[in-house]
Structure formats: structure tokens, C-alpha cells
Amino acid sequence: MPIQEKCxxxxxxxxxxxxxxxxLLSRDIATQAQPGQFVEVKCAxxxxxxxxxxxxxxxxxxxxxxxxxxxxxxxxGTELLAKAAVGAELDILGPLGTGFKIDPxxxxxxxxxxxxxxxxxxxxxxxxxxQKSKAxxxxxxxxSLDLFILIGARNKxxxxxxxxxxAVADQVIVSTDDGSYGQKGFxxxxxxxxxxxxxxxxxxxxxxxxxxxxxxxxxxxxxxAAQKQIDCQLSLEERMACGxxxxxxxxxxxxxxxxxxxxxxxxxxxxxxxxx
Amino acid sequence: xxASGTFGWGKEYSEYMDLNKLGAIVTKSxxxxxxxxxxxxxxxxTPSGMLNSIGLQNEGLxxxxxxxxxxxxxxxxxxxxxxxxxxxxxxxxxxxxxxxxTMVKAIEVNISCPNVKQGGMAFGVDPxxxxxxxxxxxxxxxxxxxxxxxxxxxxxxxxxxxAVEAGADALSAINTIxxxxxxxxxxxxxxxxxxxxxxxxxxxxxAVRMVYELAxxxxxxxxxxxxxxxxxxxxxxLLAGARAVQVGTANFVDTAAPLRILAELHDYVHRxxxxxxxx
Numbered sequence: 376m377p378i379q380e381k382c383x384x385x386x387x388x389x390x391x392x393x394x395x396x397x398x399l400l401s402r403d404i405a406t407q408a409q410p411g412q413f414v415e416v417k418c419a420x421x422x423x424x425x426x427x428x429x430x431x432x433x434x435x436x437x438x439x440x441x442x443x444x445x446x447x448x449x450x451x452g453t454e455l456l457a458k459a460a461v462g463a464e465l466d467i468l469g470p471l472g473t474g475f476k477i478d479p480x481x482x483x484x485x486x487x488x489x490x491x492x493x494x495x496x497x498x499x500x501x502x503x504x505x506q507k508s509k510a511x512x513x514x515x516x517x518x519s520l521d522l523f524i525l526i527g528a529r530n531k532x533x534x535x536x537x538x539x540x541x542a543v544a545d546q547v548i549v550s551t552d553d554g555s556y557g558q559k560g561f562x563x564x565x566x567x568x569x570x571x572x573x574x575x576x577x578x579x580x581x582x583x584x585x586x587x588x589x590x591x592x593x594x595x596x597x598x599x600a601a602q603k604q605i606d607c608q609l610s611l612e613e614r615m616a617c618g619x620x621x622x623x624x625x626x627x628x629x630x631x632x633x634x635x636x637x638x639x640x641x642x643x644x645x646x647x648x649x650x651x
Numbered sequence: 652x653x654a655s656g657t658f659g660w661g662k663e664y665s666e667y668m669d670l671n672k673l674g675a676i677v678t679k680s681x682x683x684x685x686x687x688x689x690x691x692x693x694x695x696x697t698p699s700g701m702l703n704s705i706g707l708q709n710e711g712l713x714x715x716x717x718x719x720x721x722x723x724x725x726x727x728x729x730x731x732x733x734x735x736x737x738x739x740x741x742x743x744x745x746x747x748x749x750x751x752x753t754m755v756k757a758i759e760v761n762i763s764c765p766n767v768k769q770g771g772m773a774f775g776v777d778p779x780x781x782x783x784x785x786x787x788x789x790x791x792x793x794x795x796x797x798x799x800x801x802x803x804x805x806x807x808x809x810x811x812x813x814a815v816e817a818g819a820d821a822l823s824a825i826n827t828i829x830x831x832x833x834x835x836x837x838x839x840x841x842x843x844x845x846x847x848x849x850x851x852x853x854x855x856x857x858a859v860r861m862v863y864e865l866a867x868x869x870x871x872x873x874x875x876x877x878x879x880x881x882x883x884x885x886x887x888x889l890l891a892g893a894r895a896v897q898v899g900t901a902n903f904v905d906t907a908a909p910l911r912i913l914a915e916l917h918d919y920v921h922r923x924x925x926x927x928x929x930x
Contacts, residue, residue: 377666379667422699422700422852425699425701425904426694426696427903427904613692614694615694616703616900617657617902618903619663619667621657621658621659621663621664621679621902621903622659622705623705624694625691625693626688626689626690626691626693626708627691628690633687
């Protein structure tokens with residue numbers, strides 16, 4: 376069950392311009408959390424800003440009873456959060472929402488992150504690897520090619536987690552909008568390229584795409600997945616108040632009406648979503 | 652009590668607190684038929700507050716009676732059902748159906764939702780229409796009726812008196828204040844449906860003033876609502892003349908808010924046994 380508790384800050388460091396990595400201590404959250412879930416963070420005491428900020432889980436470490444968030448300073452809330460000192464306590468509500476559904480029977484796992492959407496892919500990649508090795512016979516190694524990770528960013532400075540992700544899967548493909556690092560263009564173009572050049576029709580059926588990022592990117596990924604008939608899960612972002620399904624504030628249109636990003640999601644099957 | 656629309660149907664918060672400890676649970680508004688709600692975005696944060704434009708999303712009366720009310724029936728805490736309609740007849744029908752449910756201890760009549768095209772606040776800004784809705788509900792049920800009032804009027808006491816004359820047993824005030832926030836890049840509203848309802852500590856002084864006015868204008872109990880975040884905030888409403896308070900937006904910020912506020916209120920009463928003159 377999710378809980379609301381004060382969590383001690385163990386690590387809090389800038390990892391790029393306006394990007395921070397924040398590791399917190401909580402046995403309850405670390406042992407229950409699943410990749411794709413998020414926590415609601417009270418960024419500062421007082422009423423400005425009033426609401427918590429939903430931030431996805433970047434790493435989940437049940438052994439050490441910690442979890443890590445990766446965030447970009449984008450406004451008042453995250454600006455105040457960036458000031459939280461190591462040793463201080465932050466009021467956290469979580470773990471919340473419905474995360475990624477990992478099917479270890481799938482042969483190829485394509486993880487796609489745009490911008491800060493790369494954050495939940497680390498926890499996901501680690502879990503995919505664990506589940507795949509459990510599913511494999513003990514004497515067979517997991518082939519690294521089974522786990523492709525594609526990350527896209529505005530420019531070189533904004534590329535996050537490349538090293539970390541490479542440690543889990545050695546196929547990490549980076550693209551930037553301006554071409555200042557990696558391939559030039561959108562991460563969705565890279566996805567299409569990989570599918571066309573590296574996967575056969577048969578392997579499309581035994582593949583799955585997981586993506587997180589800005590809405591236009593998710594729309595492009597969903598279109599590719601539909602066209603190639605590949606199972607696809609998308610993690611969405613929406614403005615939230617309660618984070619637990621009570622206020623009905625974070626609505627997203629699906630084929631069966633409005634669903635709540637905080638409770639029904641943030642991860643949805645791409646085929647259930649209606650993009651505007 | 653926990654305020655309508657901020658506590659779901661109780662279940663959502665039952666993982667975080669013992670619902671038995673609350674004074675009452677006021678449900679999110681129930682409508683006769685399911686409502687899918689307004690297009691997103693539905694939430695915008697503003698200084699010390701938030702705008703919402705949910706649009707009364709709910710599964711309708713039948714679903715509520717079958718799925719949600721039985722859950723609430725498991726607790727000692729009284730259930731107050733908040734109802735909303737597009738027409739006077741819809742309010743009457745909702746009240747009639749709920750009058751058969753012994754678990755429902757009172758009906759709060761939402762004539763103050765600012766986020767729907769038909770009904771809602773349209774009734775609560777007009778004393779004649781307020782009377783019509785409350786009379787119809789009065790004729791349909793013997794359960795206590797609470798009229799939930801909108802602050803989006805020139806003189807809230809006119810509406811309050813009309814509700815009491817029509818048979819309301821209590822008034823709750825205030826619902827949200829109509830507001831707007833614009834996106835500086837697009838020049839358009841930051842909400843899917845242009846305007847929304849402002850809540851949170853930002854509206855508290857307005858709410859306290861209106862409760863103060865109502866408490867002096869009517870003889871029935873007034874329930875104070877509007878940005879209560881602490882026990883002291885609740886005390887302020889009680890000093891203004893409220894006989895009870897509802898905690899709303901605070902639930903979104905702190906799942907422990909209602910019980911914390913209750914404890915702080917107890918502490919205040921203990922320290923100031925005569926200030927509140929509670930009888």
C-alpha cells in the first residue's frame with residue numbers, strides 16, 4: 376500500500392544544466408515500487424507552491440531501501456526542490472499509479488525516452504533484465520541485443536543517463552533534435568529505423584515498446600507501434616492534484632472515456648489512448 | 652467533515668487514514684446519469700491555491716448505490732451525499748432515490764458547481780431558482796438537507812435565506828470562486844474549459860467573510876468551507892459563526908490533513924475553553 380512519509384535525502388546532486396538526481400530513503404516505498412510508478416513530492420513547506428509534484432521513479436533499490444528520482448528544474452516547485460539538502464527530510468506520497476507490465480516472454484524490448492522521459496527507463500531496464508534472466512535457462516546468458524534503449528534530447532547538454540543505461544544494455548542509441556550529439560532528429564525516427572533495419576516481421580510480434588516523453592513523441596511512437604503491430608506501453612504526464620484518483624483532475628482520453636493518469640496510469644497501452 | 656469533490660467516494664483515502672475518525676464524509680457530487688467530465692487540462696496551480704475544471708465526472712447514481720455507498724456503510728462515520736442536477740426534476744429524483752437509503756445521513760445540494768454548462772451554479776446565483784431546487788428536494792426527502800452555496804454572487808445572504816425558506820436544514824459555504832489562468836505562450840486558457848473554480852488557502856478570507864454574513868442572516872447551522880489547512884484556520888471559521896467545517900483542497904496536499912486539523916482543533920479548544928462558546 377502506498378504511504379505518505381518523511382523520507383531522508385541521501386544523495387542530491389546536479390547532473391547537468393537544471394537536471395538533478397535525488398536519492399531518498401524509504402523501506403516501504405523502495406520495497407513496493409514498480410517501474411513506471413511515481414511519487415508525489417511536497418517540494419517545500421507552506422502554500423506556494425500548494426500542490427505536490429508527481430515525479431517518476433528513476434531507480435528502485437529494495438536492498439538498500441532507497442529510491443532515486445531524476446528531475447529537471449522547470450518551475451517554482453522543482454526550483455525549491457533543488458534546494459533540499461542532504462540529510463533533510465522530504466514529504467513523499469507513494470509509490471503511486473500503475474506501472475509498466477513486463478512480459479519476459481517477449482524477445483525484444485525497445486525502451487524509448489524523450490527528454491525527462493528517460494527517467495523511468497532505468498528502473499524499467501533493470502527490471503526487464505532481472506525478469507528475462509529469471510525466464511531464461513540458467514546456462515543461457517541474456518543477449519544484450521534484446522534490450523534496445525533509445526533516448527532523445529533537445530541537445531548534447533540535455534542527454535541524460537547514457538552511461539547508466541549502457542551498463543544495463545549496451546545498445547543505447549542517442550539522438551538530439553539539433554544533431555549536437557548522436558543521431559540528428561527525433562527519437563521516434565530512430566525507433567522506426569531500428570524496427571525497419573533490425574527486426575523481421577516475426578520479431579515484431581515478439582517485441583514490445585515502452586516509451587515515456589512529451590505527448591507529440593508518444594503520439595509518433597504509438598503510430599509506429601500500430602503500423603508495425605508491436606505491443607506498446609506509454610507513460611503519460613498530466614497536471615495532478617491528489618495523485619490517488621480522488622480529484623479526477625489528471626484526465627486523459629482513452630477509447631473507453633476519460634481515465635486518470637495518476638491511478639489508471641501513468642502507463643497505458645498505446646492502443647487504448649486517443650491522441651488529439 | 653471532508654468536502655465534496657476532494658475525497659472521492661472515501662475509498663481513495665481509506666488506505667491512508669481511519670475513516671471512522673472523521674466527523675462526516677461528503678461524497679463527490681452524484682448525478683442521475685454518468686458524466687464523463689470536462690476536457691483536460693483540468694487542474695492549474697495558482698498562488699496559494701488551484702483552479703479546477705473537473706465537470707462533475709462520476710459514474711452516476713446507480714453505480715454509486717451499488718458500488719460506493721456499501722463501502723461507506725462499513726464505517727461509523729455519517730455519509731453525506733452531495734447531489735447535482737441539470738434540472739429541478741433531476742435534483743428531486745436524486746433526493747427521492749437517496750431518501751430510501753438509511754445509510755445516507757444528509758443530502759448536500761450542489762447548486763454551486765461553476766464547471767458545467769447546465770445546472771450547477773446557474774441555480775445558486777438566483778434566489779428564485781435556489782428556492783425551486785431546495786423545495787423540490789425538500790418534498791422528495793425527510794433527510795436533512797444542506798444547501799451548498801456559491802460565492803459568485805453579489806450578496807450570499809439573499810441566496811442563503813432563499814434556501815432556508817425553501818426548507819434547507821443547513822447551509823455550507825463556500826464552493827469555489829470562478830477564476831481563470833492564461834498561458835503566456837498561446838494566449839489561451841490553461842484549462843480545457845476556459846474558466847475553473849479557485850480553491851485553497853487563497854480563498855479563505857473570502858470564505859470567512861461569507862460565513863460570517865450567513866451566520867448572522869439565517870438561524871440554521873452554517874458549515875464553513877474554504878482553504879482550511881490547519882486547526883487555526885478551522886477555528887477562524889468557527890469564530891465567524893460556522894457550526895462545523897469541511898476540509899477540501901488540503902486533502903490533495905496532505906492525506907493526513909483532516910485528522911491533523913481535528914487534533915489541532917481539539918488542542919485549541921483545550922487551550923481556549925471559552926473562546927468558541929460551543930454549545
